[in-house]
Amino acid sequence: MFRAQAIADEFCELVRIDSLSGQELKLAMLLIERLRDIGLAAHFDEAGKSIDGQIGNLWATIPASAEALPSIMLNAHMDTVKPGSRIHPLREGNLISSSGDTVLGADDKAGLAIILAVARKLVEEKPSHGDIHILFTIAEEIGLTGAKNIDYDSFHADCALVLDGGQDHGIYTAAPSAIHMTYTLNGKAAHSGVSPEKGISAIQAAAIAIADMDLGRIDERTTANVGIISGGQARNIVPPSCTVEAEARSHDMDKLNAQVAHMRSCMEAACQELGAKLEVEETEAYHAFDLPDDHPLVAVVLEVARDLGHDAETLRGGGGSDANIFNERGIPAVIMPTGAADAHTLDETLDITRDAESDEYLYEVIVRLQQ
Secondary structure, eight states, X not given: OOOHHHHHHHHHHHHTSOOBTTOOXXXXXXXXXXXXXXXXXXXXXXXXXXXXXXXXXXXXXXXXXXXXXXXXXXXEEOOBOXXXXXXXXXXXXXXXXXXXXXXXXXXXHHHHHHHHHHHHHHHHHOOOOSOEEEEEESOGGGTSHHHHTOOTTSOOOSEEEEEOOOSSSOEEEEEOEEEEEEEEEEOBOOBTTTOGGGOBOHHHHHHHXXXXXXXXXXXXXXXXXXXXXXXXXOTTBOOOEEEEEEEEEESSHHHHHHHHHHHHHHHHHHHHHHTOEEEEEEEEEEOOEEOOTTSHHHHHHHHHHHHTTOOOOEEEOSSOOHHHHHHHTTOOEEEEOOSEESTTSTXXXXXXXXHHHHHHHHHHHHHHHTO
């Protein structure tokens, strides 16, 4: 059995270390020390160079104890979202939360703590297994950058278990594709009190466009959001420029492309109406994946959950994760629960009991996959 208190203590230690995206060095140095204490050789790759980050992805391998057994990758990410500095974890009963002015960072430090606990047990109990690769990625929250910049020819994994899920016992076996959009609107500056009619307001054009957009939940498979608006020079100058950052996600590529085209057309129409010029940048952030319930990996994960008495089900996620990249690169990956809830909010929590259950769940899945 896994000791919930020990796991909770290590989790709290991890969340007290700041690790915003691209700034994971201090946390990474603690983690590499923990992996080496377990007896594992560990190293960093070069992924951090892609974002001028402090450090790369952290790797370790528990060498195979028997030949011809599946190789498994265990993954969690080291970075957290804002506000994620100076996190002060508080415990009340079985729940850990932040002090209320930051996120907790259970996304995804709960996953890190689970993998460390399971790695210790694997080394101590020595069940038969193939190579088990441990991968702690950087910059997941800003576009899955760490996972995208792995040298996939440098290792082999038959499947991946990503510890980045929620509080219940469900596993995520599908996630959407996403396209990131940046709209740059160029108008014309003028004095807002003396001659506003000589100006073209880029912010007004953006406002007209956004007001015409279908946003939020478009349908059961598709979402869209405008996340950042910036522009202007002073309150008494008609703003000559404005930048709008947006995204769309869908499990259906045709619906995704239609949504992106709709948002672009709103921008084009508003700029044409006011006489502004528009620059559009659209980037595919990651590809969807959808593993059926009868996929060998999914079947084993569900079987273990039911044997442990969990009411498990497969879920279709709305967010992207490193699992998107692994599946895209031919490594079947599912997202397993960590006991966390309300990620990316000040209300984020970690259920210690569920977290300990996730440790047992992960360990048993690893053992079952070798049979």
